[in-house]
Amino acid sequence: MNGEQAQVVLVAAVAAVVVGVVGLLLAWLVRRLSIRWQLGLAAVVPVAAVLAGVLAASQRMFISDDDVEVVTLVAGAATVVALAVALALSRAVTRWSLSLREEVRRVGSGSPYVGGARGPSEFRALSEELATAHARLEEARGRAARLEDSRRELVSWVSHDLRTPLAGMRAMTEALEDGMTPDPERYHRQIRVEVDRMVRMVDDLFELSRIHAGVLRLAPEAVVLGDVVSDAIAAADPVARARGVRLGGAVSGGLELVADPSGLSRVVSNLVMNAVRHTPPGGTVHVEGRGLAAGVRAAAGDGVGGDCVELVVTDGCGGIGAVDLARVFDVAWQAEPSRTPDDVTGRGAGLGLAIVKGIVEAHRGSVHAEDVTEQGVDQGGRPTGCRFRVVLPVDGPGPPDAVVPAPVPHS
Template sequence: MRDTLLIALFAFLGAAAAGVLGAGVLRLIRRRSLAVHLTVVTAVAVTAMLAGTLAVAQAMFLSEHDLKVVTLVVAMAAVVSLATAVLLGRWVVARSRALALAARSFGDGGAFTSPDGPATAELAALSRELETTSARLAESRERERALESSRRELVAWISHDLRTPLAGLRAMSEALEDGVAADPDRYLKQIRTEVERLNTMVGDLFELSRIHAGALALTPTRVSLYDLVGDALAGADPLAREHGVRLVGDRVEPVPVQVDGKEMSRVLGNLLVNAIRRTPSDGTVAIAAERIPDGVLLSVTDGCGGIPEEDLPRVFDTGWRGTDARTPPAGAGLGLAIVRGIVEAHQGRATVRNIPGGCRFEVTLPTAEV
């Protein structure tokens, strides 16, 4: 028993010395290739075995013949182990380089494609993560392109919509100043109308900038949808009469909601104005409100004839107005973008879908807590 303990002690001391030396080498080459690390680790394992054997032999626990046999066995194991480590290291390094080359496509705006062939579990997991990241980056790039396109369209349309009334205001003010206006009162009334429209446009831009900046401060209160819808219908009634459109709001449930009354009134007003302007004379615009399993559903249905399917995803984009030939009274394409921003600030969602003869805008809101 004592001899066995001594052999174990000497073998441990020899192997420990080799391990400490190997750890020092690994620290020195910690920035080198994985193949070099695998080779060093294999060499440490073989050297530890050989060092332990030599330590035991030095203590005269092995005969000279036994020492030669063990040394030869260790040497052959070292050759095979080192060759295996080198081959494994080269394969892992090659796979790593292929993965690095595939990942460079991120910087070029391309998509990541995992290299062909087998890989270790860690490299396979890394490839999957890179593929997921690539898909997310592609979605981000697409959103960025869409936002940039919306910004350019918005600037172009706002510039056009501002230039037209400003030119009219300048002409009317010059006519009044020169005293050549045939009907000064009519000119003054028209100037006031144009100023009100410009003020509305600037207000929409300010509201949209607050939404995009995350600075929209809400003051939620418990209100009834019945009251909100009633106020919105009363506000939109003059415009509906002017366009010859019937307003219907007989399917409104008195469901309580926790919302900012002022901002939600703006949402309903924008939806009703949008529906009235796009519904032909003698048409109908209907608003409804009902309780659904996941909250409250507000809907505004018009008779616009429907929206092309390819345009449906863009309806709530900033600056979208359906065509490039809208007249200024159609607005600057901000109303529906404001609707979506306010609704999402209330933890809700705004959607649109086509129905026979028109389209239906839907706003889903959470119900008020009891």
């Protein structure tokens, strides 16, 4: 490159830079206007830069006036065509952006939403992300609604379950104060029973609040499942005998898993006591524990990875039904419409199974309920009992003292 050519390049570069700076300044000034202005500047600035370079070169006598005229006409025609293309493209982009804006308005509106497939790949990708966000918002809205319904239902039911024993204790204490009862000892025992029942209810509420708040802490260690089941059966045996229910179980020998001992004990005891409470006199409650290899577990479809242990509690309650099975682990759900406490079983506020689900999910496990029909059906064609199936990973929930996230309530 000789000296004259270098001067031409330098002059053209300076002219292009000046035009580019002016173009950037104009783009900044119209940044809040329609995208049409941005696209129009993107089309005009390159042509204007070429024309400015030619004019600057002509001033330095590098090209003749006739050549300048020809280049100017060519640049003018190119400018017109570039503007036409930019306007057409900006019209399409504006239309795509308006369509995308309408899609954004529909996100979280509660109406069905399907992402569009118009415009460039970036617009389509954004539309798909909006569809995903819409689905997440709807899921969050459903969770919030279920939480609110669950909260209201819990407050209503617990208020009822607290009001009833409190009213009874008040009547009994007034009778004791007035000396109107022929058997004061019986009233004292009944007051003690009601107080114990309310203490258990408060303990359940505290445990459930920790689960739902995501602050339940586990201290995993090696646990022998047979010992936990034996303790739960021994604790429930007096109640079972009082109700005339046969209670037994069998656990594979040497079956161990890593779990929080108190949490696992509460799961087993809640399931066993729940089965005893709902089994009529003469019925049977059976507890079974066994190991599951990964392949067998995968076939069951419980969603728990690796080797697991399975705990099954089968009762003779007569079945729950498909509608109620979907709610059996809901907070404060009870099978009976009446919420009158049972003096023999000391039934609480229907929080036991909700606590079971929270603790099991905290251990990365799963729990399911189903009606039992293998033993035959009665004349009405109803199942004879229920089966609660808990599957827990052998390797435990994670590191000790792990903070467990709150489980999502199910409708």
